[in-house]
Amino acid sequence: MSTNVLRTADGWWVVLGDRAVLVDTKAVTTAELIADRAVVREAALSGKAGPPVTDLVVLTPVTTPCRVVAQMVNYRSHARDSGFTGDIPPAFFRKASGSVSGPRESIVRPPHVKFLDYEIELGLVMGAPLPVGTVVEEHDLASYVAGLVITNDVSARDVQLTKTQFYESKSYPTFTPTGPYLALLEPEDFAHLLGLRLKLSVNGDLRQDRTLTDMIVRPAQALTLLARFQTLDPGDLLLTGTPGGTALKAPPKPVEKIGALLPPAVKWKAFFKTQAKNPHYLHTGDVITATIATPDGRIDLGEQRTPVTHAERNPK
Numbered sequence: 001m002s003t004n005v006l007r008t009a010d011g012w013w014v015v016l017g018d019r020a021v022l023v024d025t026k027a028v029t030t031a032e033l034i035a036d037r038a039v040v041r042e043a044a045l046s047g048k049a050g051p052p053v054t055d056l057v058v059l060t061p062v063t064t065p066c067r068v069v070a071q072m073v074n075y076r077s078h079a080r081d082s083g084f085t086g087d088i089p090p091a092f093f094r095k096a097s098g099s100v101s102g103p104r105e106s107i108v109r110p111p112h113v114k115f116l117d118y119e120i121e122l123g124l125v126m127g128a129p130l131p132v133g134t135v136v137e138e139h140d141l142a143s144y145v146a147g148l149v150i151t152n153d154v155s156a157r158d159v160q161l162t163k164t165q166f167y168e169s170k171s172y173p174t175f176t177p178t179g180p181y182l183a184l185l186e187p188e189d190f191a192h193l194l195g196l197r198l199k200l201s202v203n204g205d206l207r208q209d210r211t212l213t214d215m216i217v218r219p220a221q222a223l224t225l226l227a228r229f230q231t232l233d234p235g236d237l238l239l240t241g242t243p244g245g246t247a248l249k250a251p252p253k254p255v256e257k258i259g260a261l262l263p264p265a266v267k268w269k270a271f272f273k274t275q276a277k278n279p280h281y282l283h284t285g286d287v288i289t290a291t292i293a294t295p296d297g298r299i300d301l302g303e304q305r306t307p308v309t310h311a312e313r314n315p316k
Contacts, residue, residue, distance in 0.1 A: 002147070002189050002299050003044050004181040005033070007059045013050070014043040015181065021050045029063045030182070031235030034127045034146045040184060058104060061149060061182035062125060064097040067236040068176060070121070070153055071222055072166075074241025075214045083250025090217045090225050095153070095239075096171035103179035103304040107154055109284070110172055111313040115275055116282040119153035119242035120200040120208050120290045124219055125182060130232040136223040142187040144223060150292050150301045151239050152177045152200070154282075157248050157275075162268050177290075178237070181302040193219065195294040198243055202286050210243035217241075247280035284310045 004015040005023070012033055013020035023043045027033040033040070072091040073079050079088055101107075109116045127146025130136075136144055153170060154177070160169035170176075193212055200208040212218070217225065219240060226238070275281070282288070286308040293300040 002183040002185045003040060004183050004300070004302065005040060005061060006053070006056060006180060007061045007063075007182075008056050009059065012040075013056065014040060015053055016044065018053055019050050020053050020056055021046055021048045029235055030061065030066070030125065031233070034125075034184070034234050037184065058102060058180045060100055060102045060178040061180070062100055062123070062178050062237050063235065064100050066097050067232060068095040068097050068100065068239070069093075069226065069230065069232070069237070070095055070170070070239035071217065071241040074216050075210060075243040076216060077210055077214055077244030078242055078246070079216070081244040081246065081249045088216060090222070092226055092230070093166040093170075095167070095176055098173055099171045099175040100237075101174040101177050103150070103177055103302070104306065105174060105177065106307050106309040107177065107282070107288070108172070108174045109282070109308065109310045110156070111311055113156040113158060115157040115247070115272065116308070117155045117157050117247045118200060118202065118207070118282060118288055119155060119246055120198045120292070121151045121153050121239040121242050122196060122198060122212070122292055123149040123151040123178060124238040124240060125149060126232045126234050126236045126238070128234060130223060130227050132227055132229065132231055134224070134227040136220045136227070138220045141190050141220045142185065145185070145219065146234070147182050147184040148292070148299065148301055149178050149182055149237070150180075150290050150304045151237070152288065152290055152304065152306065153239055153242060158272060161271075177304055177306045179302070180304060181300075183299055183301050185299070189299060192294050192298055196292055196299060197295070198292050200245070200288065200290045202280070202282065202288055207280065208243050208245035214243055215241065247278055247282070282308045284308055
């Protein structure tokens with residue numbers, strides 16, 4: 001069974017039911033904790049009754065700096081929403097690790113961003129080096145991945161689309177809420193990954209709801225493809241794509257064809273005029289709730305609950 005770990009300002013905690021047990025470790029980073037896995041197991045077997053989990057002020061369990069890499073369009077439902085047909089070539093992009101934030105922190109919309117979107121994603125936390133050229137098979141996934149986290153790939157769509165700039169649009173501070181739990185997996189847990197269900201709601205309205213069976217490129221293959229050019233180290237984070245249900249959706253094909261004939265400035269002005277009528281983009285005061293778990297609870301990454309706020313414009 002997986003072991004759920006929390007991080008607070010006081011250290012690392014193992015979750016035992018509704019209680020938490022402090023791990024006797026000097027580990028500061030996620031990589032150091034993974035290397036000290038034996039003391040995590042000791043805490044899990046201790047039977048101690050620590051403070052209630054609800055009393056802890058939880059931080060992200062993925063410490064920074066680290067590499068944060070993400071997969072593009074990796075669920076069939078998201079591909080349909082995005083207007084893709086046929087085969088989709090696997091693609092990756094980077095996010096700044098400064099975008100990683102805690103599972104209860106506010107998502108802060110920059111003043112110039114009007115179209116803020118959500119993307120629940122399963123995060124893989126590396127437990128061993130992945131050198132360039134590595135081939136990862138399903139049966140040895142546990143040799144490279146230590147655990148799982150909930151992530152939200154928050155996206156400034158007006159920046160992403162008009163600039164074709166993924167790095168900027170997804171890298172503002174607080175744009176990768178992560179946690180609450182780092183679920184450290186045992187080798188036998190990996191056989192249950194496809195049963196994980198990703199669910200995201202905004203103000204109680206369910207927007208995304210899919211299992212990993214909807215995935216196009218699954219974790220072992222994704223790591224193999226990524227290792228063609230990218231090294232990963234323990235504590236690094238791979239976001240594995242989002243299901244359908246985001247606010248952004250591709251326009252109907254006839255509209256898309258007409259838009260292609262227009263000058264870029266005219267096209268984007270018309271597109272965002274239409275998007276302004278879409279109520280699903282995030283606004284100040286919204287609360288996003290995200291969960292990832294198997295139906296039997298064997299793997300349960302907890303509940304991420306993040307309010308949305310806005311940054312004040314700098315005074316002139």
